[in-house]
Amino acid sequence: MNRKQRAAATVLVLMVVLGWSTAMAAMGHAALIAGLAPVLGLTVSQVIRVTRPVTGSGPRAESVPDKEDGAP
Structure with a gap:
């Protein structure tokens, strides 16, 4: 996907997510919105995380040499 x-x-x-929550609030389902607010926030944060480009600036594991032939 480009x-x-x-x-x-x-x-x-x-x-879709924000439209749904707006419609629920307009219909008077404030209690439903309050209960699902963490889910909506998590959805938005995950979508934003997926769309960010991957950079090579994260922590990297150090290479570990292979064990010698006689090692268990």
Whole structure:
């Protein structure tokens, strides 16, 4: 999936999630929104995390030499 397709998918997901929560609030389901707010926040944060480009600046594991032939 190229960058434009990911951006379009992200916008679509965010529009659906935020539109749904707006509709629920408009219908008076504030208690439902309050209960699902953490889920909505997690959804948005995961979508944002997926769309960010991967950089090589994270921690890396050090290479470990192989054991010698006589080692258990």
